[in-house]
Amino acid sequence: EAGVTQFPSHSVIEKGQTVTLRCDPISGHDNLYWYRRVMGKEIKFLLHFVKESKQDESGMPNNRFLAERTGGTYSTLKVQPAELEDSGVYFCASSQAQGVARAFFGQGTRLTVV
Amino acid sequence: DAKTTQPTSMDCAEGRAANLPCNHSTISGNEYVYWYRQIHSQGPQYIIHGLKNNETNEMASLIITEDRKSSTLILPHATLRDTAVYYCIVRVGSLLGGGADGLTFGKGTHLIIQP
Numbered sequence: 001e002a003g004v005t006q007f008p009s010h011s012v013i014e015k016g017q018t019v020t021l022r023c024d025p026i027s028g029h030d031n032l033y034w035y036r037r038v039m040g041k042e043i044k045f046l047l048h049f050v051k052e053s054k055q056d057e058s059g060m061p062n063n064r065f066l067a068e069r070t071g072g073t074y075s076t077l078k079v080q081p082a083e084l085e086d087s088g089v090y091f092c093a094s095s096q097a098q099g100v101a102r103a104f105f106g107q108g109t110r111l112t113v114v
Numbered sequence: 115d116a117k118t119t120q121p122t123s124m125d126c127a128e129g130r131a132a133n134l135p136c137n138h139s140t141i142s143g144n145e146y147v148y149w150y151r152q153i154h155s156q157g158p159q160y161i162i163h164g165l166k167n168n169e170t171n172e173m174a175s176l177i178i179t180e181d182r183k184s185s186t187l188i189l190p191h192a193t194l195r196d197t198a199v200y201y202c203i204v205r206v207g208s209l210l211g212g213g214a215d216g217l218t219f220g221k222g223t224h225l226i227i228q229p
Contacts, residue, residue: 004157033216043158045216056216091157103217105157 002026004106006092012112018080021109025074025094031055032075033095033103034067038088049075082113117141118202123224132189134223136202139183145204147178149187150217153198158219161187161200197227 007022025032034046046065047057051072060067064083069075079086089110093103119137126132138147148163162169162176164185169176175188189196199222 035217035219042221043152043217043219045218048216059216093157102160102163105159107155107157 004092004094004104006090006106006109008109009107010110010112012114013082015084015113016081018078019082019111021077021079021090021092021111023075023077023092023106025092026096026104029094029096029104030072031095031097031103032069033093034075034077035091035093035105036088037091038085041088043091046077079111082111084113087111087113117145117204117218118220120200120202120220120223122221123226125226125228126189126192128194128227128229129191132192132196132225132227134187134189134200134202134225135184136187137184138202138204141182141204142206144206146206147176147182147185148203148205148217149174149176150201150203150219151198152201152222153195158201192225192227194227194229197225199224 005024011019013019030051032049035043037043045059047060047067048055049069052069066078089108091105091108093105095103117138117140146163146165149161150158151161152158162171162174164176164178166178166182178185201219201222203217
């Protein structure tokens with residue numbers, strides 16, 4: 001069974017540019033989550049989708065971040081315009097049922113804004 | 115803010131049992147204890163979770179004190195591949211589903227397995 005996959009694995013962009021991260025959850029998992037670890041800080045929750053609907057986006061830092069999950073399959077996280085403080089590792093996770101402890105994480109996308 | 119307290123780092127000899135403590139003195143009755151780990155450059159990995167009874171799976175054992183204010187994750191025969199940051203997380207949930215979803219990662223314990 002394929003795990004959670006994220007694209008790209010690394011991205012280096014200039015301040016002010018736009019970047020789109022993609023996450024493909026495990027097939028059949030309705031729940032999809034985005035997290036990020038900014039350099040030197042803890043892993044922080046960003047938002048949670050149930051199918052195509054945003055269940056909880058309380059962790060989104062500001063309106064430069066836009067997450068979508070059209071059709072309830074893969075999800076994208078767009079940062080526009082990117083700022084230096086957005087650098088970090090962005091993780092995606094999926095789970096079969098809401099609240100289930102076992103969430104499966106992807107390998108992450110390392111974003112560097114220069 | 116994380117509701118748990120863990121040591122910053124620990125060492126363990128390869129082949130020995132690694133015992134990772136976690137304090138969660140403010141845990142509520144409907145909150146579970148979860149353990150995840152993050153091996154360098156990989157995404158977090160679920161290990162085990164429990165409510166009040168001790169739990170065991172193919173990866174580890176979880177021992178929760180009777181008052182539920184602390185717990186210990188036990189890796190019975192640690193290998194070099196178990197070197198990672200281990201996170202103890204307390205959150206509302208259930209064995210099957212329901213409850214709040216976002217995981218709150220603290221700083222975790224950096225476990226170093228020595229050859």
